[in-house]
Amino acid sequence: xxxxxxxxxxxxxxxxxxxxxxxHGKEIVLSIAxxxxxxxxxxxxxxxxxxxEVFVVKDSDAKIQIVIEVPIKTITDARAINMVGGGALxxxxxxxxxxxxxxxxxxxxxxxxxxRIINDLAKKGTYRELNAERRRKYCPTCGKxxxxxxxxxxxxxxxxxxxxxxxxxxxxxxxxILSIFLIMIxxxxxxxxxxxxSKILIDQVIRPLKDQWRLAPLALALLGxxxxxxxxxxxxxxxxxxxxxxxVYDIRRTLYKKLQNLSISYYDKRHTGALMTRVNSDxxxxxxxxxxxxxxxxxxxxxxxxxxxxxxxxxxxxxLYIIIPVFITVWFVRKxxxxxxxxxxRFYDKRSRLSATVNDTLTGIRVVKAxxxxxxxxxxxxxxxxxxxxxxxxxxxxxxxxxxxxSITILFGTVVVWYVGGKLAFAGExxxxxxxxxxxxxxxxxxxxxxxxxxTRIFTHSLSAGERIFxxxxxxxxxxxxxxxxxxxDLKGDIEFRNVTFGYNKLRPVLKNVSFKIDAxxxxxxxxxxxxxxxxVISLLCRLYDVDEGEILIDGVxxxxxxxxxxxxxxxxxxxxxxxxxxxxxxxxxxxxxxAKMDExxxxxxxxxxxxxxxxxxxxxxxxxxxxxxxxxxxxRQRISIARALLHDPKILILDEATSSVDTETEKAIQEALNRxxxxxxxxxxxxxxxxxxxxxxxxxxxxxxxxxxxSNDELMGKKGIFYKLIQIQTEFAKSRLILE
Amino acid sequence: MRKKEKNGESFIILEPEKIKFEMGxxxxxxxxxxxxxxxxxxxxxxxxITNPDNFISIRDVEEDEIGLIKNLKDLAHDQxxxxxxxxxxxxxxxxxxxxxxxxxxxxxxxxxVKTNRGxxxxxxxxxxxxxxxxxxxxxxxxxxxxxxxxxxxxxxLPRRSLMELDKVL
Numbered sequence: 001x002x003x004x005x006x007x008x009x010x011x012x013x014x015x016x017x018x019x020x021x022x023x024h025g026k027e028i029v030l031s032i033a034x035x036x037x038x039x040x041x042x043x044x045x046x047x048x049x050x051x052x053e054v055f056v057v058k059d060s061d062a063k064i065q066i067v068i069e070v071p072i073k074t075i076t077d078a079r080a081i082n083m084v085g086g087g088a089l090x091x092x093x094x095x096x097x098x099x100x101x102x103x104x105x106x107x108x109x110x111x112x113x114x115x116r117i118i119n120d121l122a123k124k125g126t127y128r129e130l131n132a133e134r135r136r137k138y139c140p141t142c143g144k145x146x147x148x149x150x151x152x153x154x155x156x157x158x159x160x161x162x163x164x165x166x167x168x169x170x171x172x173x174x175x176x177i178l179s180i181f182l183i184m185i186x187x188x189x190x191x192x193x194x195x196x197x198s199k200i201l202i203d204q205v206i207r208p209l210k211d212q213w214r215l216a217p218l219a220l221a222l223l224g225x226x227x228x229x230x231x232x233x234x235x236x237x238x239x240x241x242x243x244x245x246x247x248v249y250d251i252r253r254t255l256y257k258k259l260q261n262l263s264i265s266y267y268d269k270r271h272t273g274a275l276m277t278r279v280n281s282d283x284x285x286x287x288x289x290x291x292x293x294x295x296x297x298x299x300x301x302x303x304x305x306x307x308x309x310x311x312x313x314x315x316x317x318x319x320l321y322i323i324i325p326v327f328i329t330v331w332f333v334r335k336x337x338x339x340x341x342x343x344x345x346r347f348y349d350k351r352s353r354l355s356a357t358v359n360d361t362l363t364g365i366r367v368v369k370a371x372x373x374x375x376x377x378x379x380x381x382x383x384x385x386x387x388x389x390x391x392x393x394x395x396x397x398x399x400x401x402x403x404x405x406x407s408i409t410i411l412f413g414t415v416v417v418w419y420v421g422g423k424l425a426f427a428g429e430x431x432x433x434x435x436x437x438x439x440x441x442x443x444x445x446x447x448x449x450x451x452x453x454x455x456t457r458i459f460t461h462s463l464s465a466g467e468r469i470f471x472x473x474x475x476x477x478x479x480x481x482x483x484x485x486x487x488x489x490d491l492k493g494d495i496e497f498r499n500v501t502f503g504y505n506k507l508r509p510v511l512k513n514v515s516f517k518i519d520a521x522x523x524x525x526x527x528x529x530x531x532x533x534x535x536x537v538i539s540l541l542c543r544l545y546d547v548d549e550g551e552i553l554i555d556g557v558x559x560x561x562x563x564x565x566x567x568x569x570x571x572x573x574x575x576x577x578x579x580x581x582x583x584x585x586x587x588x589x590x591x592x593x594x595x596a597k598m599d600e601x602x603x604x605x606x607x608x609x610x611x612x613x614x615x616x617x618x619x620x621x622x623x624x625x626x627x628x629x630x631x632x633x634x635x636x637r638q639r640i641s642i643a644r645a646l647l648h649d650p651k652i653l654i655l656d657e658a659t660s661s662v663d664t665e666t667e668k669a670i671q672e673a674l675n676r677x678x679x680x681x682x683x684x685x686x687x688x689x690x691x692x693x694x695x696x697x698x699x700x701x702x703x704x705x706x707x708x709x710x711x712s713n714d715e716l717m718g719k720k721g722i723f724y725k726l727i728q729i730q731t732e733f734a735k736s737r738l739i740l741e
Numbered sequence: 742m743r744k745k746e747k748n749g750e751s752f753i754i755l756e757p758e759k760i761k762f763e764m765g766x767x768x769x770x771x772x773x774x775x776x777x778x779x780x781x782x783x784x785x786x787x788x789x790i791t792n793p794d795n796f797i798s799i800r801d802v803e804e805d806e807i808g809l810i811k812n813l814k815d816l817a818h819d820q821x822x823x824x825x826x827x828x829x830x831x832x833x834x835x836x837x838x839x840x841x842x843x844x845x846x847x848x849x850x851x852x853x854v855k856t857n858r859g860x861x862x863x864x865x866x867x868x869x870x871x872x873x874x875x876x877x878x879x880x881x882x883x884x885x886x887x888x889x890x891x892x893x894x895x896x897x898l899p900r901r902s903l904m905e906l907d908k909v910l
Contacts, residue, residue: 038768040829042859068767081783081802085889086833090769090781097781097802099768104833106886342908349869 015046015057018064026050029127030117032110036086036102038067045101047089047114051125054078054091054118056101070098078118080111082507089115112507162466166286169250173243180239180295187232188302192310193225195440199314203433236295244291251469252283258473264544266475278472282465289462297455300448307441307448314438315430321420322442325413329446332409334453336402341457343395350388357384413442485563491570492555493520493651493682495541499550502540506548510536512705513550520651523678523695525687527726528702534686537702538654541684543567554652572650574677576657578641580629585614586621588629588640592648600647607676608643609669610636635666642673653677655685657692690730699723753808755799757815762823770827772799772807779807784824785831790875797824834889835861837882840902843909849885850909856890863888868909 011031019028030049037043037058045058045067055069070093077092086104089111090097103111120127170177201218205211256279267275311319361368361377368377421435430438495518503509511533518524526534539545540552543559552559559567572592580588589604590596601621605611613636617623629637645653655674662670671691678685678695687693694713701709701716701723708722716723755774765771765780772782779801787796787809797810813821835856842853850865863884865871873881880892892898895906 036833036858040833040858042835042856042861079802083783083831084789084833085887086830088768088830092781095780096766097769098766102830102833104886105888108887345868346910 011046012059014064015059019048019057022066023048023050026052029121030114032107032114034101034103034107034111036104038099038102040102047101047111049114049118049121051121054100068098068100070100072118072121075118075122078115078122080108080115082108082112087111091118108507162463162470165470166290166466169247170243170290172250173246176239176243180236180243181298183232183236183239184295184299185302187229187236188299188306190225190229190232191444192303192306192441194222194229195437195444196310197222197225198440199431199433199437201433202436203431207432240291240295244287247290248283248287251286252279255279255283255469255472258475262472262475264539275472278468282468285462285465286469289458289465293458293462296451297458300451303444303448304452307445311438311441311445314434314441315421315424317424317429318417318420318438321416322413325409325416326445326449329406329409329413330449330453332406333450336406337454338457340398340402343391343398347391347395350384350391354381354384354388357381410446414439417442481563482561484561486557486561487563488555488557488566489569491566491651493570494518494553494555495652495682495684496553496556497537497550498553500540500547500552501549502536502545502547504536504545509548510705511540511702514702514705514707515550516700516707516710518682518684518698520682521680522697523681523683523685525685525693525696525699526702527687527693527699527723528708529726531704532702533705534702535656538573538656538684538686541652541654542571542573570651571654572645572648572652573654574638574641574645574656574674578629578637580625580632580637580640582625582627584619584622584624585617585640588625589621589643589647591644596647601643604643604647605640607646608639608673610639610643610673613639633662635662635670638662638670639673642670642677646677651681653681653683655683657686657688690727693727701726752806755808755810757810757817757820760810762820764823770823774807782807783831784810784827786828789832790881793828797828834881834891835859837890837892837898839899840905843905845908852882852884854890861890863890865909872909 011033028048028050030047032047034045034047035042037045043058045056047054047056051072053069053071054075056067058065058067070091074093075091076095079090081088081090086102087108088102089100091100092098101111117127197218201215201222205214205218259275259279311322357380361381368374417435417439421430421438424430425432425435497514497516500511500514501509502511510531514533514537526537528534540547541559543564546560554562554567581591586598586601589601593600602611605614605621614621614623623631625631625637625640629640632640655678671689674692675695685692685696687696687699693699696713699709699711699713699716700707701721703722709716709719711719717727760772760774762782763771763773769780770782770784772779781802783800783802785798785800786793787798794813795811797813799807799810801807810816810824813824816824835858837854837856839855840852841855842851844851845868850868851862852865853862854860863886865882865884871883873883875881878894878896880895882890882892884890892906895903895910898906
């Protein structure tokens with residue numbers, strides 16, 4: 001009946017009744033709510049689709065009415081016009097256009113799908129079910145958006161789960177953690193005993209001037225207690241450092257491994273910088289949390305309990321009085337700290353914006369100078385600098401104001417201790433030693449309290465870092481083998497694309513219903529204008545992405561069902577922009593097969609016409625290629641990547657030809673190398689060279705994502721269609737190049 | 742839909758006297774130019790943020806540009822209104838008039854606001870990655886659904902709104 005999960009809004013009862021009445025007996029294929037009314041204001045209207053008509057219902061002024069109704073069989077075109085921030089669903093019927101409804105971007109996906117279904121119904125009478133695999137944007141439990149790119153809603157996933165997960169990493173160090181805890185208790189006890197010892201010293205020895213022999217041992221005891229505390233703390237920190245850092249090392253390792261396993265589309269959707277931050281600084285934050293904050297927080301909790309008890313024991317009457325100043329201090333800190341943190345955040349923000357501006361200008365200094373824009377850049381810098389200065393001043397001023405106020409509130413407490421304590425002393429209920437001890441404990445009391453009030457922020461901050469890490473660890477490894485994956489170590493190399501539709505952005509498919517077959521050992525050329533979908537075909541074949549609709553088959557098996565390791569072994573690529581790792585030439589050639597023997601490497605290099613230039617370098621095959629192969633020229637890099645592919649020896653070769661940017665000599669060498677590479681493999685080449693095309697068994701021409709023409713070179717030239725035109729342009733271009741050279 | 746690049750040397754200017762816009766059936770704009778009727782036209786501002794009234798691109802349903810209107814103000818009033826009301830729909834960017842509350846949860850900020858198109862609650866990822874400052878006090882906000890909102894001049898917002906905005910600026 002109604003599509004479930006597609007509508008976020010629930011269909012109101014009155015509308016449901018209205019529709020049931022008016023369209024009695026008709027099956028409702030689709031019902032979607034929009035969030036924008038016809039005039040452009042926010043509001044709700046409902047789109048309904050039966051097999052015979054499409055109509056829009058709205059509930060205005062308590063009257064339900066049909067806004068517009070169009071019979072399906074009169075519809076010649078239905079589309080979701082995506083504009084800025086929103087769009088409109090329009091159909092064309094009997095030559096006239098009709099705007100059915102408006103929507104904001106939030107509903108763009110829904111209505112694009114709706115348009116497709118309407119088109120299907122109008123043209124074919126049937127429709128395809130919507131792709132149910134759409135990533136869940138909203139949590140089904142609480143209805144709020146899922147922040148990360150996982151399917152897990154962090155609200156509904158209880159906070160303490162992250163906590164316990166972090167502790168999973170600490171598990172192997174259980175005994176050490178226990179010992180830390182015990183040491184902490186001992187250290188705290190030692191610390192707490194110090195004021196008490198001074199109380200004894202004052203009350204039982206110094207004031208009454210009695211038992212002088214006790215001075216020395218008591219003083220030593222004071223020293224001892226302090227020393228013990230310091231010593232135990234040091235030991236604790238040592239162990240904590242070991243535990244914390246080891247746990248973080250484990251987290252970092254797991255994280256990095258996971259990042260390697262993630263799909264390309266995961267990387268597409270995110271800043272590489274953000275992912276690097278995850279590995280570097282988020283793990284650092286978690287480390288801080290485990291090593292520094294957590295022990296401190298525990299210790300603070302212990303201290304507070306301990307001191308609280310002691311204060312009460314020393315003088316419950318005084319404790320009752322002291323609650324007020326302590327309360328005021330704590331309240332002040334709780335209210336003020338969050339605000340300060342905001343100023344800090346803004347400070348860091350402005351600072352990074354400033355350095356981004358500087359970075360920008362200095363990196364692009366050539367352009368700045370070429371266009372004579374130094375003054376403009378100077379102004380831009382000054383603005384940002386001024387902004388930063390103002391924010392810094394504000395921050396420090398706020399600090400300068402809050403700190404004294406804080407100190408005064410604390411002093412207030414001290415005053416109460418001495419005044420009330422003094423009065424109690426006069427009444428015989430407290431001793432001097434007691435007052436001094438009390439003072440001492442109170443001084444020790446504040447720091448842990450401040451720490452604990454900050455606790456929520458620290459926890460949130462660190463757990464957020466932890467969550468970001470787990471977000472990556474939880475991300476679906478799209479590169480995992482399906483449970484029923486087939487092992488195919490020896491492929492023949494038959495490839496088939498069957499009704500493949502795909503788009504990096506689901507709303508704009510780059511490939512539309514593309515179908516073609518390639519037999520093993522054939523070489524195919526793919527041509528088309530830029531953006532027609534050529535590189536996408538290749539990415540899909542490498543299984544860097546999965547198709548939205550249709551299938552890709554290798555040797556008759558769906559590519560999704562083939563084990564990754566076999567796919568990777570049997571598919572090799574040579575890219576336009578050859579990517580080399582910073583290592584030696586030999587290491588790069590042997591990248592796919594680290595156990596490759598030296599003669600294999602040399603053989604591959606020879607076949608790639610690379611051997612000679614490699615030997616012309618002083619370090620030969622051990623030459624370091626630099627970051628991204630930057631120390632080699634483009635022609636050299638290309639040949640190394642060809643050698644790499646030769647060594648890999650895949651059954652299926654994917655070739656993304658570079659538009660020639662090398663001299664004709666090198667061009668010839670590369671061409672020869674490629675010819676050797678192609679022999680005996682199923683080759684798919686995004687062709688730019690006329691020679692490649694002439695040598696291809698079959699050529700596929702893509703136009704705006706659709707398969708436009710397919711056939712041999714001669715057949716397509718004879719057709720005088722798109723291919724013919726492209727070749728004309730290419731030959732003209734080549735001719736003009738020759739003249740220039 | 743991919744825009745086909747028409748190879749031409751320059752763009753086509755639509756002369757105000759030579760064109761006429763009409764509201765077609767059910768809300769779709771229609772243009773008559775030099776005897777030819779374009780059933781479905783969609784106007785877009787070439788400089789939507791800095792200069793929305795100058796250079797309006799008139800496009801057809803396949804996103805091909807039919808021509809440009811140099812200045813909206815050169816058209817007759819009723820014509821201007823037609824285009825403006827259509828632009829208002831093409832650019833669904835509500836203006837925030839008041840911010841009731843901004844709350845943070847797991848790195849997502851929940852905004853409860855009142856706009857010139859009604860009340861709205863939306864979610865923004867991060868504190869200010871999705872906030873763009875244009876000029877001195879104009880703010881453009883993109884939410885998690887890629888819906889956009891704008892604050893024309895945050896200095897003119899009511900005080901409570903400013904206090905909320907402070908949490909993220």
